[in-house]
Amino acid sequence: QGEVRDCQELTDVERAIETVINQFHCYAVKGQKEYLTPNEMQELVVQKLPHLGKVRCVGPLEEKIECMGDPDEAKLEFGEYWDMMGDAAKGCRRK
Amino acid sequence: MAECTELEWAVQVLVNNFDKYSSRRCCCKKPRRISKKDFRKMLSCELNHMLTDTGNRRAADKLICDLDENKDGRISFEEYWTLIGGIASPIAQIIRQQEQSVKLTK
Numbered sequence: 001q002g003e004v005r006d007c008q009e010l011t012d013v014e015r016a017i018e019t020v021i022n023q024f025h026c027y028a029v030k031g032q033k034e035y036l037t038p039n040e041m042q043e044l045v046v047q048k049l050p051h052l053g054k055v056r057c058v059g060p061l062e063e064k065i066e067c068m069g070d071p072d073e074a075k076l077e078f079g080e081y082w083d084m085m086g087d088a089a090k091g092c093r094r095k
Numbered sequence: 096m097a098e099c100t101e102l103e104w105a106v107q108v109l110v111n112n113f114d115k116y117s118s119r120r121c122c123c124k125k126p127r128r129i130s131k132k133d134f135r136k137m138l139s140c141e142l143n144h145m146l147t148d149t150g151n152r153r154a155a156d157k158l159i160c161d162l163d164e165n166k167d168g169r170i171s172f173e174e175y176w177t178l179i180g181g182i183a184s185p186i187a188q189i190i191r192q193q194e195q196s197v198k199l200t201k
Contacts, residue, residue, distance in 0.1 A: 013112050013141040016105035017179065021187045023102050033191050048102040078187050082180035089106050089176060 023048055024081050035075035038068040041084070052088045061087060112141060113175050128169035131159065134178075145186060154185055 010018070025033045027044045036044070042065050061084060068074045099107065116137045117127035129137065138146060138155055146152045158181045162174065170178070 010144050011141050012108050014145050016108035016112075017142075017145065017183050017186070019101050019105035020109075021183055021190060024187065025190065033194075044102075048100050049106075050103075051099055052103050052106060078184050079180060082176075082183060085106055086173070086176040086180070089110050090172065092103075092107060093110055093172070 020082070020085060021078075024078055030072075031075060035077050036081060037072055038065045038074050038076065039071045041065050041068070041076055041081065042071075045084075049088055052092050109176075109179060112137070113172055117172075126171060128171050129175060130169055131162065134159065134170050134175075142182065145182065151182065151185065155182055158182070 023044060024036065027040045028034065028036045030037050030040065042062070045061055045065070064084065064087075068076060113129065114127065116133045117129045142155075146155055158178050162170065162178070
């Protein structure tokens, strides 16, 4: 079946990675897609992780965001954003 | 998660993918891990489009090499997440650069 598929058709894993990247770009307004401010990160977690956020990890996630420094000035790069998604992921594994 | 958001779906897919490739033989007390062999298999099965770019493939190979150094031989969930992040990060950069060059040519 793999060969028959259109080679442009992405796998679920690839679409998932793209989605995570796109959300970062959508919310990184101030940093022009280079970084998120803690405020933008907070907004993203509330709006885009409403269920995962509730599973245990919301505490730590919010604490982490608070520790990031100035809510409007601190820069949260893609790697840090990815790590936070990892925390959310660990939260949904524990369920 | 009946009505999960797109981002939650994405996180769940990546979690399920780890579970799919991590060994089932482990007893439930031990955290699940992926062997390096299975990780390579996962890369070619699940990320074949993203890694067609030779640059990306080289980056992925380097990531696996770095992993060899810790001699543990198996990939934990944390390591898996970091590895996928290592693949996603350059892709995010490429998307940004492409958008910028589109803006410039307009």
